[in-house]
Amino acid sequence: MAELMAGKRGLIMGVANERSIAWGIAKALHAEGAELAFSYQGEAFGKRLQPLAASLGSTVMVDVDVNNDESMDTCFSTLKDEWGSLDFVVHAIAYSDKNELTGRFINTSRANFKNSLTISCYSFIDVAKRASELMPNGGTLLTLTYQGSNRVTPFYNVMGVAKAALESSVRYLANDLGPQGIRVNAISPGPMKTLAGAAIGGARKTFKTTEMNAPMRANATLEAVGGTAVYLASDYGACTTGEIVMVDGGFHVLSMAQPENL
Numbered sequence: 001m002a003e004l005m006a007g008k009r010g011l012i013m014g015v016a017n018e019r020s021i022a023w024g025i026a027k028a029l030h031a032e033g034a035e036l037a038f039s040y041q042g043e044a045f046g047k048r049l050q051p052l053a054a055s056l057g058s059t060v061m062v063d064v065d066v067n068n069d070e071s072m073d074t075c076f077s078t079l080k081d082e083w084g085s086l087d088f089v090v091h092a093i094a095y096s097d098k099n100e101l102t103g104r105f106i107n108t109s110r111a112n113f114k115n116s117l118t119i120s121c122y123s124f125i126d127v128a129k130r131a132s133e134l135m136p137n138g139g140t141l142l143t144l145t146y147q148g149s150n151r152v153t154p155f156y157n158v159m160g161v162a163k164a165a166l167e168s169s170v171r172y173l174a175n176d177l178g179p180q181g182i183r184v185n186a187i188s189p190g191p192m193k194t195l196a197g198a199a200i201g202g203a204r205k206t207f208k209t210t211e212m213n214a215p216m217r218a219n220a221t222l223e224a225v226g227g228t229a230v231y232l233a234s235d236y237g238a239c240t241t242g243e244i245v246m247v248d249g250g251f252h253v254l255s256m257a258q259p260e261n262l
């Protein structure tokens, strides 16, 4: 059977290690024949990424801090030089000061509000603008969100607001880029054990709560998120854009905990 991503080339942003959601997505896209480039944040992450990228036959790696315009310029000019055009980008990047991912939301500082929204939301708009210029034949943009965007998850705090802004941006970008054949979607996994996930206060309890109560009685896996990314980035997703696709074992449909857990 033909591979779903054969002949498609894309950029994966946000692999910190082998537990990263971006890494699960990279493996799934590669397994379906995609050719990948990676961006990483700084030298230390670059060293960790190197063997992972090599294991997927990837040679293009670019150091990108999304707050640094020069590094973003270099990233997309490198891709232009290497490939000429681009079929997809996976944006799996978020950040907030750990000290504000605990306690009360009301204590959010202006500085961390700005930084969290700039890194976790604006960067996707910036990536979309740059990537779309390299997509003359259409393409796909994917980002990662969490349902703390529209329902309160204790301690998720300013990240919830950043994810709400990101999800809204997905819809606006989808409308802007649709005429160019570019689709824009977000995947919303339940809690996962990653570096960024561990920074959120009470992460273990959030993870356990979802696992015990979700209709599937399970949390999202890297394989399930990767498979969803393949669907959205491949031609099977041709009519899906502006969407937030839940990959959380169904947790978001609940209005209360399972009776066995009360």
Ligand SMILES: NC(=O)c1ccc[n+]([C@@H]2O[C@H](COP(=O)([O-])OP(=O)(O)OC[C@H]3O[C@@H](n4cnc5c(N)ncnc54)[C@H](O)[C@@H]3O)[C@@H](O)[C@H]2O)c1
Pocket (backbone or CB within 6 Å): 013, 014, 015, 016, 017, 019, 020, 021, 022, 040, 041, 045, 064, 065, 066, 067, 091, 092, 093, 094, 095, 119, 144, 145, 146, 188, 189, 190, 191, 192, 193, 194, 195, 196, 197, 198
């Ligand atoms: N882990 C979860 O429970 C969970 C659930 C739903 C959504 N998500 C989202 O998935 C995405 C990936 O996170 P993850 O859980 O795989 O964690 P992760 O720590 O593996 O990845 C986060 C990445 O963001 C990058 N990053 C942060 N600031 C950056 C900057 N200024 N410039 C460039 N890169 C920067 C880091 O280098 C890292 O690679 C995030 O958007 C996160 O909010 C995570």
